[in-house]
Each structure stands twice: as structure tokens, then as C-alpha cells.
Amino acid sequence: MKLTDNRFLTGKGFGVHSPWAYDLIEFVINEKWPYYAYDDLYPFWQKAPDWLPQYPQSRDELMFRLVNRFNPAFILEVGTGAGVTTGYLASVNSKSNVVTIDNRHSSNKDVARNLKKIKNIAYLTGNVMETLQDVIADTPRIDFVHVAHTPDFREVVEQLLPVMGQDSVMVIQDMGKKEKKEWWKQLIEDPRIGVTFQLSKLGILFFDHTKTKQHYVL
Secondary structure, three states, X not given: OEEOOOOEOOOOXXXXXXXXXXHHHHHHHOOOOOOOOHHHHHHHHHHOOOOOOOOOHXXXXXXXXXXXXXXXXXXXXXXXXXXXXXXXXXXXXXXXXXXXXXXXXXXXXXXXXXXOOOXXXXXXXXXXXXXXXXXXXXXXXXXXXXXXXXXXXXXXXXXXXXXXXEEEEEEEEOOOOHHHHHHHHHHOOOOOXXXXXXXXXXXXXXXXXXXXXXXEEO
């Protein structure tokens, strides 16, 4: 793992001077112990539409751990795909409010049927950018954002950056894709963004400017 100032660290977090960052790396990102809900979610995962995009189970479990750590009241996902990750996000706390946005397509009913098993999920379909604007306008505080299966990731992030609060968390998937690599380099230098973590397949953004701005590459 390296930082943008070219100091090199191990993937386990050794050499990280921030206790907060070390704790997140060691006990959330690199956590290997199973959580109580993984077994309950596996049948949900099996019944999701397998012809729609989804992430490996290990990444869904990471999303679960991140939500478990930060306990957001309102979770927004853009780009539902098969809806598997949505289930992991919503299963941490039944009192959380989870909104997932997707374009209209022929399999919306199949996704909706599976998502209905988890009561705290609202599945919104339509034009993603228009729906996102409506959600932002109607939501006073967005605690956790998952930018998932959407080709409009640049526009989505730009819409959301102005409304991210000090305690907000944003996760952007598919960071291994070529079109995202250069964009990510520019994004993390944005003054509205604080500490960031770059994994091989996803990026995590924080907005707490009481912490020294630092870019961790794991």
C-alpha cells in the first residue's frame, strides 16, 4: 500500500500513522471473520437475477462491513444491477432507509420481486439523473452513497459532491476499469473530498476535513 507522497506501506496497514485509518484498514477493509448476516443473505444472493450485473460476494461483504462500521441512517445506491449489493447494504440495520436507483429495463420486475424481501429498500426506476435530482431535493442528509452499476458515474458523483456532509461516505465501484483510473486521480484532489482509500476494484471517499487529507492505495 502506498500514499500519494510515495511512502510505501503494507496492505495490512503497518506504517499508517493515523489510528483512524489503521483501524479502518485492519478491522473493516481487511476483516476476514464472517458476520452473522452473511448466511442469511446467501439465499437472497442466489435468487437475484443472474443475467444482471453483480459484484463478487467478497465485495458485497465489504460493503456490509462498511455500513456496519458507520451505521448510516440513509443509504443511496445508484445503479442497482441485480440488487445483490442492495440487500447487503440494507441488512445491516432494519431501521436504515435504503434507496436504490436504476434505469428502466426489461428485468425491473425481477429485481423488485427479490428486493421486496427486505422491507427497508425503496427501488426507484426511471431516468437515473432525473431520479437522483429528485432524491437529493427530498433528502436533507445522505449518509452513505454506493455508486454501482451505472455508466453515468461522473455525472452522479458531480451531482452528489455538493450535498455530502462531514460524516458522509461514498463508495465507487469498478475502479479497475480504464475509463475510471484517470478520472479517479483528478477526483481525489477535489478540495471537497478528504481522506480516500483506493482498492483494486473500488474507491472509498470521506468528507471529514478535520482529518488530514490523505490518499491511501491498498
